[in-house]
Amino acid sequence: MAIKNFRQTVQTLPPNPGAEILRYGWLKPDTISLGQGEGCAPTPDFINLASHQAMMDGKTHYGPVLGQPALREEIIDYYKRIFDVDMGTNRVFITASGTTAMHLALSSILDKGDEVVAITPIWKNLLGAVQLTQAHTIQVPLDYNDQEWSLDLDKLFDSVTPKTKAILVVTPSNPTGWFMSKADMARVMEFARERNIWVVSDEVYNRTLYDAVKAPSFLEVAHEDDLLMTINSFSKSWAMTGWRLGWLTGPAFAEDVIRDVALYDNMCPPTFTQYGGIAALKDGEAFIAAQMAGWKKNRDTVYNRLNANPKIETYRSVSTFYSFFKVKGENDSLALAKRLIDEGSLSLAPGCAFGNSVQEWMRLCFAVSEDKLNEALDRLEKVIK
Ligand SMILES: Cc1ncc(COP(=O)(O)O)c(C=O)c1O
Known part of the structure; x- marks a missing residue:
């Protein structure tokens, strides 16, 4: 439906591809979502x-x-x-x-x-x-x-x-x-x-x-x-x-x-x-230290698995709970994000959500359980093989 009767600025706001992909993933119930920036731990x-x-x-x-x-x-x-x-x-x-x-x-x-x-x-x-x-x-x-x-x-x-x-x-x-x-x-x-x-x-x-x-x-x-x-x-x-x-x-x-x-x-x-x-x-402070120790393990798991994959370019992140990577031959991160949901039931954030310079990158939030993370990585590897 045409958007009208709102401020011009609001009418012309470009879509947010990260939010779009999250919504797309929610439509498929068995999807693992590592597309949003939050840890799985409950508040202490x-x-x-x-x-x-x-x-x-x-x-x-x-x-x-x-x-x-x-x-x-x-x-x-x-x-x-x-x-x-x-x-x-x-x-x-x-x-x-x-x-x-x-x-x-x-x-x-x-x-x-x-x-x-x-x-x-x-x-x-x-x-x-x-x-x-x-x-x-x-x-x-x-x-x-x-x-x-x-x-x-x-x-x-x-x-x-x-x-x-x-x-x-x-x-x-x-x-x-x-x-x-x-x-x-x-x-x-x-x-x-x-x-x-x-x-x-x-x-x-x-x-x-x-x-x-x-x-x-x-x-x-x-x-x-x-x-x-x-x-x-x-x-x-x-x-x-x-x-x-x-x-x-x-x-x-x-x-x-x-x-x-x-x-x-x-x-x-x-x-x-x-x-x-x-x-x-x-x-x-004790909670932060424990949470960081868990995230560090996960960061290394993701890095070691992705870095061993010849199709993937990545690095070991020095902070945050995100892995950022690109898949060789995949230049359209929005299309890849949709394909990961369609074919792998995995939701990741497309790089195009983060500015013009990273259109082919993908972001994965690894602040989840080790089991969930490994299952997500299995799904990723299956789709891009
Ligand atoms: C860089 C940055 N700033 C701010 C926020 C939002 O923080 P809050 O949950 O307090 O709104 C986020 C959430 O992902 C973020 O990545």
Whole structure:
């Protein structure tokens, strides 16, 4: 049916191939879905209990627009403990998900016609969020050589024009697992500072490194009043995807602006879930470490099997719970994703969902049981043999 009577911007939003494939896979009941970005572990009990207790204590009303002061303070402690970063609570804004944090950040800074320079491949929702503001994205692809992704900073800086309002980066990156070094972050921040443009850094995966406790954060290199927003979420590292709880950091002078925009957006984040968030940050380190140990095993299983297959090009991811690979001779990832569902009952995310430069790649989320993972790999190998 023709789409009409909506904003032109909405009517012309391109389809999201990742979401399309997920829906296609759901139509086939025996499909194994490794196409969505979430672990199979349930939220740990200590987090559930804290939230339940908050409900029983009557924390079921509206709360402050920017979140419960106790959670804002807990996040400050968390940054001090894990990143050695000192911040005031007026720089942390609680949101109903990382996705909401992303919309708040982008809709607060972008006007129609602005340009955003985005490092790709990138989680498609960020591109959609930019599009909703009627700004344009300039994609700057990472380079892939010898099983490694890298960023050419000159290429990034050369893409900035007088119309550029923000540099957008996901670090660590969904889908590649690449992350920006602290030294590069310092250079990007300095470059942005000189030009008075924003850096928006999605750091949702910054606790998913396999060889370190955390990935660098832009907060470690930024000045207090830099034009920097970082996006974060409880979804991945604390197994809380269904909770819809995240946070945004910004300079202190952004607090009033974000409060105004958030008020019109959602009034306030859900109240009792935030108490689960406090417990997650306070007592969640053992859970994160155990989850990473399991994911590391799975990462190696996937890498070893895919890398042994002469038809597949891949690498060992340094972070996140994604394997990213391409199949020789398969240049259309959407077509391959459909074929995997049709012929193998396996749903994976097509690379075309992550930007122009990775049309022939596929993303597999390996945060599942070993049995499910091995069954999925069997199915993949059967279809592409
Ligand atoms: C890079 C990135 N940012 C944000 C999100 C969304 O986080 P949330 O579940 O908090 O909305 C995702 C989810 O896949 C993601 O990959």
